[in-house]
Amino acid sequence: MPDQTRITQILTATGQLKPGEDPPDLETALSELYDELRAIAAGYLRRERADHTLQPTALVHEAYGRLVDQTQIPWSDAAHFRAIAARVMRQVLVDSARKHTATKRGAGRLRVTLSGLEQPGDGRQIDMIELDEAIEALKALHERKARVVELLFFGGMTHAEAAQLLDVSRKTVEADWYMARAWLGTRFEDENDDRRRSI
């Protein structure tokens, strides 16, 4: 994760940190981001019907747009911001899934659709907590692949952007992504076998 100077730079550049003021610690910055992401999600719902899914990546973009004046920030900072936001987004989502599971004791974890084209509950569903654990397992095997998943899936980055951020070739990112995608696919395959459908 990018260091605290980045956060400071971003906050300073956006005027949220006045000159001479002590920079907030990373935790504070992240918790602000966390709150912001939740708030943005709420904002979206006012625009969207409940039957329309929200893309977390869009939330990340939105958060970035709000917190940062893009024209002032070099790409690398923007990328780092989005890398942080991607991680926070993942956190927000997993926390929510956990909370939901806790409140619905015995009812099992929330399963949601595999495709935006279907109504929730209509298609094959995956378990966010399980996915989170699977990504952690992937991280233990190959950290960069897990990071690629985070950047692309939660951060909305393109292959090219992720490649630049990770300082690897786009081909590498692509290979990482396909491997991660297939590997995670095999982990989820067994229990959902009967309801699998092509994309």
Added chain:
Amino acid sequence: MTDADRFDRLSELFEAARAVPQSKRAEFLTGACADDPVLREEVESLLEAHEKASPLDSDTPGVIAGRIAEELETDQVPMPTMLGRYRVVRQIGEGGMGAVYEATQQDPDRTVAIKVIKLGMDTRQVVARFEHERQALAIMDHPCIARVFDGGMSETGRPFFVMEHVQGQAMTRYADEHRLGTRARLALVTQVCYAIQHAHQKGVIHRDIKPSNVLVTELDGTPTPKVIDFGIAKATDAGFAPASLITLQGQAVGTPAHMAPEQAGAVTQDVDTRADVYSLGVLLYELLTGTTPFDQREIESKGLAEMLRVIREDDPERPSTRLSSMGDQATRVAAQRDSDEPTLRSQLAGDLDWIVMKCLEKDRENRYDSAAALADDIVRYLANEPVMARPPSAGYRFRKYVKRNRGQVVAGFLTLGLLLLAVVGTTSGMIWALSERERAEVAAIAEAQAKVKAYENAEQAKIDADIARELSDFFVMDVLSAVNPARTENRDLTVREALEQAADRIDGRFDGRPEVETNIQNALGFLFSRLGDPGQAEVHQRRLVELAEITDGPGSIEVARTMHGVVGTLAATGRHSEAIEMTLEQLAILEHHDGPEAEEWRIRGRGNLGALYTRAGKPDQAVPYLEASLEAKKTMLGETHPSTLAALNNLAAVYSALGRPERALELAGLAHQGRRELLGEGDPRTYVSLINLAGALVRLGRDSEAIERLTPALQSGTERLGSDHPTVVDLGNALASAFRSAGREGDAEQLYRSNLMVQNESDPERLQPRTLEAMRGLAQTLSADARHAEAEPFARAALEGARSAYPPGNVSIEDTLRVWVRTLLELGQLDDAERVLRDEHERNIAAYGADDVRSSKSERALSEFREARTEAESAQVEPIPVSP
């Protein structure tokens, strides 16, 4: 092996296997995981998973985010009765951005449409932005633009916009329901373009052009488009594009497919009028094909990240291609356009494809620079005038060429070939075979043009035009459109890959139309050979021979003509005996034909045989062909023609190699004189003839004459061409050799060494044969000076170099081998010498078998050496007989 290591191994195999075609995967896996069935199973299940849905394709996070939002915000929006001073009558629409109401205004008394934005958080900002734009919106006055009257904030704090109430249908729907033909659709779009242009001139960008924002109403029975929602996108856009994607997603059209790539950026670029040009292109695409450039369902299923990537990076299919790929649906689409599928497709192919694709360029610099420019081009199309859409690219120029010269297809292909080569850069090293082939191509152009002139009747012209179209489709669509230099840094690779891919698609595609395939194979053969890929070139050239047998019959002149290309490729790759065999076959066919064309090919074939025998190290067999070829050239082209002079020069070299220096001297003298007059003293070719001349003089023992002529030439050549020019290096080697022959070892050594120095500094690849010659010459010079130990490493290096540069048994290898063996003998290293000879023999056997002439030659050398050695050794050990 740790889990991580195993995972890495798995990743590698998975990636490698993905690259292997499905049909060969099993075989690949068997090879790769032979010792590890578990690993194989894992790779297989990954490959299976690769084809299926993965949790990463899901929008689970989106659903959870939605639930989070739901938990935070649950209020519903009831229909308001009043919005500012407007009385709401009824709800007329509901989109992701908000509800649309019909409302009445009292002063002036009119019905308006009011769009209420469901933004919640940004209300103040939206209203402020709208206020900012209002000025501009107010001055827009165009019959095809719905007026925006007002904006405000509702009691519940939501921003709304008051617009002219337009009763109409979304443009695409109107066009389909009224079965408007392509031209009528285009006419409608031009109106929209001019309306957008009007707005742009007032400084307003729409940013959200799509069918549902372009309504069609009928004014006095005439369909009139009206663009609605001007300025709203800007006012509501939070300034960050992906946010507005969500807005779009929620709407009836529900697709970000109308959005320009720069609007889909991670960091928003400044969006200018050309974003609207892009969206107009999408609208046009939809009107023409019934689909958006990127399939809505398909990109939506990929999630936002992928969606953005597609918009920014992927090139959509051309409209005509899309129509071909949509299957049954195409029939319906065509019917809605009051047409049938083939007609519609041919209507789209070409100009309309280009117009649309120019709008959809990723880089806005490459789009039309204004909406008016797009409209103008559509009007040009409607008036059957040439459109401006086509970029000045190779493909475009080629296509234009084909259109202009419907019949001159072969010539057109060469143009394409040359253009392609201009893109990739020509291959260096114009060797004999290549220039011969080029001549053949020039002949092909002439031939094609002659054929074209013969096509007098209309039917033939039509067939020809069909061929032209298919060919240009194949090359422009399949090859050139795949060449996108921006995609890869290695442009050469891209062109080659594109060609290879295109070549893969030929199989069976042109069955029953050998004329078409002939032209394509011809071009492919030519291009691959120019790209330095003789292997691929040969495949296409051989197919060309087969096709000639089909079209013109076995034994036809055409068959002989096509063989020429194969011969050139075989010669270029050093497969001389195969080339000779084919040339003999070619000449046998030509024996059965009369007329000037057959005669011309006979001459060319004989010339080839001469050169091929020379290169194959059989100068004695080459001589009669070269003499015949020279005579023919003298008669047909004249004594002083460059080609005649080249034949003279080559023949001189052959006589020199055959040990006939008198004849060599005579011919080289003529060649040199002719070239000096024709090309001038300082032309490399003139120097080459001089080198041959000097070589003959040296062989005749006239060393001083050779030195006299070469010394000033070396000096002037160095001045004119530079010391590292190959011909200048040749001059240096020739002079050094003359010095050596004259017993001036000191001068020879100095010159060889300086030549070697030059070559070390410059490109070693280019000068290799010359480097080898200098090394060998230096070894000989040192040996002549009895400095054998010094000579030996140069001789050895020269042989090593020759072995890597030439095929086994080559004359240069033989010569160098001889020098080295002699040096070893002088040094008394008899075992080493024998080993070298044995090694050489083994190489020849491995390359050609025991029966080959080269193998028997090296065998003879080896056995002679052994005999001599045994004799010498037995002579030494035999006790001196004591006389009684």
